[in-house]
Amino acid sequence: MSLARIKGQDKAIGLLTAAFESERLSHAYLFGGPDGVGKETTALAFAQALNCEEEGLSGCGTCASCKMAQGLSHPDIHLIFPVPTTLKPAERSALLSGHASGGYREQDFGRKTAIISVETVLSEVVAKANQRPYIGPWKVFVLADADMMTTEAANTLLKTLEEPPDKTVIILTTSRPNALPATVISRCQKIPFAGLGRGTIEEVLLADPRLGFDKASARAAAALAQGSAGRAVRTNRQGPQVELKRVADLMAGGRTKDVASLVNEATALAFRLGRSEQQRFLDLMLLWYRDVLKLSEMGADAATPHLLYSQHLAELKAAADAMDVETLGRLIDKIDDARRAIERYSNATIVFTSVLLDVAVARKETATKRGVRHAA
Ligand SMILES: [Zn+2]
Incomplete structure (x- = not known):
């Protein structure tokens, strides 16, 4: 998705755009705000825009880099999210491809607790951050629900945050910033995300036909959603x-x-x-x-x-x-x-x-x- 199509987060996107245009991008960002308002979508759209072959932050959606980014197969864009420790690699890729095609990542593992482990941070972030971009120009790591990192994982990530490799942007998203270690927070530039208005949620639901809403059901779901498009998506399903x-x-x-x-x-x-x-x-x-x-x-x-x-x-x-x-x-x-x-x-x-x-x-x-x- 291109940044321009994200609804209701103009302030956050404005901050990112201004930083990019003044060539003062931070190495690490903390996207904080309620669940289901577009933090992860914005992080991935930003990653796509940074790597787009067109000028500026267009994220054209048609160049080779954008196409890979949209399919979550871009070798320089990495999405990390909490999973139960018992999850097999094949199940994880199934989740990823579901995310790429559905737009919303369902992350309800029932009674199993999902975490971001130190092994994941080491193999998916630390090791890859120290390589050069494959096609570049930017390597972007999106750690969704970063508050679910174990303490050991957070400490390991901290070292990379303290000595950030060149041309690397690490984005942490969370609805519970206070659950992250202060040392991690202090290394990140904070980008606040707001709850969405009913009208905006309706627009979001109707904009993506894959979500299966008509006008009436979108209105009902938006009324129930308390500012969270993610919650509205779940409403329809149930x-x-x-x-x-x-x-x-x-x-x-x-x-x-x-x-x-x-x-x-x-x-x-x-x-x-x-x-x-x-x-x-x-x-x-x-x-x-x-x-x-x-x-x-x-x-x-x-x-x-x-x-x-x-x-x-x-x-x-x-x-x-x-x-x-x-x-x-x-x-x-x-x-x-x-x-x-x-x-x-x-x-x-x-x-x-x-x-x-x-x-x-x-x-x-x-x-x-x-x-x-x-x-x-
Ligand atoms: Zn492009």
């Missing part, structure tokens, strides 16, 4: 209504009526879903309570506001009746914490048990409070 129903059922309380069924449900969520699906599930829980909050604030007699869970209005109303606004606010914070815990690879069974317990306690608390008020 079918929003089925997902919404599952969350609505759970939130309505039928499936978590006692401790045993609550633990069952939490275990199911922890074991059946991969990490990104778990995050998404928590996102949908948040959106459920946002709807409940909207209903509470509008009052029962007001015209129905625009709700995501409009097909579950009765359950939403019941939830709005069962919980006061203060409790609701606290619960929303807790679900948000749970989302971050999953992001940090905390034990999913514990996270889900505790968040479903929080929901049950919140329901009960309000009931008790109201009971006391009635009695008084």
